[in-house]
Amino acid sequence: MASSPPTDSPFDCLLFDMDDTLYSSKVGIAQIVRRNIDSFLVKICGFSSEEAPVLRADLFRTYGSSLAGLRALGHDVDADDYHSYVHGSLPYDSISPDPKLRELLSSIAQTKIVFTNSDRNHATRVLDRLGVRDCFDAVVCFETLNADASGTAPIVLKPSIEAMRTAVNASGFEPRRTLFLDDNERNIAAGKAAGYGPHWLGRQ
Numbered sequence: 651m652a653s654s655p656p657t658d659s660p661f662d663c664l665l666f667d668m669d670d671t672l673y674s675s676k677v678g679i680a681q682i683v684r685r686n687i688d689s690f691l692v693k694i695c696g697f698s699s700e701e702a703p704v705l706r707a708d709l710f711r712t713y714g715s716s717l718a719g720l721r722a723l724g725h726d727v728d729a730d731d732y733h734s735y736v737h738g739s740l741p742y743d744s745i746s747p748d749p750k751l752r753e754l755l756s757s758i759a760q761t762k763i764v765f766t767n768s769d770r771n772h773a774t775r776v777l778d779r780l781g782v783r784d785c786f787d788a789v790v791c792f793e794t795l796n797a798d799a800s801g802t803a804p805i806v807l808k809p810s811i812e813a814m815r816t817a818v819n820a821s822g823f824e825p826r827r828t829l830f831l832d833d834n835e836r837n838i839a840a841g842k843a844a845g846y847g848p849h850w851l852g853r854q
């Protein structure tokens with residue numbers, strides 16, 4: 651992945667979170683994802699409708715996603731089933747092409763990588779809707795972080811240090827010369843622990 655970066659820049663690579671970073675949380679996708687996760691927790695896992703939103707928030711805070719948390723707590727949840735339930739019916743048409751984002755990304759000479767906990771199908775659909783998929787050199791996503799997500803294997807996602815190390819290895823650049831952009835404070839903290847130097851915490 652590593653290639654010749656501009657010599658006068660403090661960083662060689664940019665690592666972008668996707669959801670709520672490359673497009674606004676105001677689009678409404680995140681709210682529908684949360685609703686779908688609550689439904690999954692009730693209908694597939696058997697939690698009550700009162701427990702579901704509290705559990706979802708707790709699992710997200712601690713493990714990066716409900717799927718990772720459910721697996722960590724010993725639930726036998728199939729990753730493909732989870733992703734198709736949570737992302738399968740999202741209104742991707744509500745994400746509009748973003749020519750300004752495309753122009754901005756195109757003006758950056760350094761290697762640009764998407765680093766998301768989402769599955770590849772969701773990432774591809776979002777990046778295609780935004781019209782920026784070809785602006786990135788690689789997408790590090792659920793499948794990259796979890797080569798084996800079968801059975802009861804632990805799920806690896808941001809903010810775990812393992813996920814950060816996978817992203818470092820995938821980029822091929824030194825973390826201290828990688829600009830890490832994410833809307834989640836815990837992910838930024840994990841990035842610092844993994845050696846990322848510059849960072850940007852922001853939400854669209």
Ligand SMILES: [Mg+2]
Pocket residue numbers: 667668669670671832833834
């Ligand atoms: Mg995000």
